[in-house]
Amino acid sequence: MQELTYTEENYIKSIYTIQDRSGTGEASVNEIAERMQTRPATVTDMFKKLSEKSLIHYEKYKKVRLTEAGTKIALNILRKHRLWETFLCDKLNFSWDEVHEVAEQLEHIRSQKLIDKMDEFLGFPEYDPHGDPIPKHDGAMPASKSIPLSEMPENVPCIFVAVNDTSTAFLQQLKRFNLEIGAELTITERMPYDRSVWVTNKKGDSLQLSEKIAGNIYVV
Amino acid sequence: MQELTYTEENYIKSIYTIQDRSGTGEASVNEIAERMQTRPATVTDMFKKLSEKSLIHYEKYKKVRLTEAGTKIALNILRKHRLWETFLCDKLNFSWDEVHEVAEQLEHIRSQKLIDKMDEFLGFPEYDPHGDPIPKHDGAMPASKSIPLSEMPENVPCIFVAVNDTSTAFLQQLKRFNLEIGAELTITERMPYDRSVWVTNKKGDSLQLSEKIAGNIYVV
DNA sequence: GGGCTTAATTTGTCCAACCATATCATTATA
DNA sequence: TATAATGATATGGTTGGACAAATTAAGCCC
Structure with missing residues (x-):
């Protein structure tokens, strides 16, 4: 190593x-x-x-x-990043749109022991606050069975489980729309011209999401 | 900043x-x-x-x-270092001799919010696991827990930080021994008969201090 | 295939942090 | 007070990570 x-x-x-x-x-x-x-x-x-x-x-x-060695390193960093995000949200009550840039720093801390203890401290979580799977110590990754909202058929309800873009700008936009992990969404209509979609939530509120946004929202 | x-x-x-x-x-x-x-x-x-x-x-x-600005920065790093050490010991069950090098990395993480939340999470501790005082958010530092030299264990270096007797006689005696605030001292041997101690300084000079003298020299 | 666009690379520069070596200041001591 | 020892600085060089500008390769379209 x-x-x-x-x-x-x-x-x-x-x-x-x-x-x-x-x-x-x-x-x-x-x-x-x-x-x-x-x-x-x-x-x-x-x-x-x-x-x-x-x-x-x-x-x-x-x-x-x-290479295989490179992938191993990438997964290790991802593991650290996502465990830190989980820590920040679960233990320090950060909101899920604030954690990314701090985790970007914390993911570089070098200490095998630290990250293993942290994993244990958090109760060996499988998914981070954005719904993304946390690689295991050996690099194994829980399945992330989600697809972009933009690929969902119309009138099929789905659950918002992850984002594919963790930029503050994107997360703040979601906040504006009142969209959170766990929300139940249904595409009611597609606008062919700009590929935007009309979506309703459980309460019946309706909103229009651009292709970019719908492509970065992952659902099951 | x-x-x-x-x-x-x-x-x-x-x-x-x-x-x-x-x-x-x-x-x-x-x-x-x-x-x-x-x-x-x-x-x-x-x-x-x-x-x-x-x-x-x-x-x-x-x-x-x-400078004042420089001191402020130093205290802020020290604050982060010691809070992280406290976290590692109290929450992740690191032993006190394992925490230093990890904290050396963590002290550079830039997030005011993180360190404030961490402080709160730890219950606003005043001292870190080594007994060193943790600077407050505004740079205020709890008094450092100094103890008489006579209570130091053997072979643990300490720093002469204060005296508990300001009589001329005492201070002149210190002068004779060439002992000044800031000196790094180590007790090498205790004489049980009169409770005097043998002490070496950084240069390797060795001197014998009576119980009375060692009891009025405060160290950290 | 020839020409055009786009993508990738080369070249030369810059800055931060380091070093070895040589020189210059300060201090301690004869 | 002169001089040696110690401490600090100047000079020139290296490396990692970045850049702009110029160049070269790949891909595409006619």
């Missing part, structure tokens, strides 16, 4: 996320640059370094893929 | 610690280099930078002292 810088860890995590939500299981220089708020040149440099350390499969001008 | 790097924060903390136990309230390049495990050249560079940011008083070839 090598010593990685925080920056390297963040790249690994971004690659994991991008390849996870791309059909092909790969990530491009531009996608990572976008996500890391940096320039493609920087990403190319980092790809070389990570490749040197055998954490990604990299060939010039091609997309990259995490 | 400026954004400091972790490294800068660590220097600030080291300066605080050194000047706190120095008698004169100052810290030298070499002392900091020793404590930070780095070279004097590096420390000089950093002193210039911190001086530029008005966090220390710095003049070439002289010792440094934290």
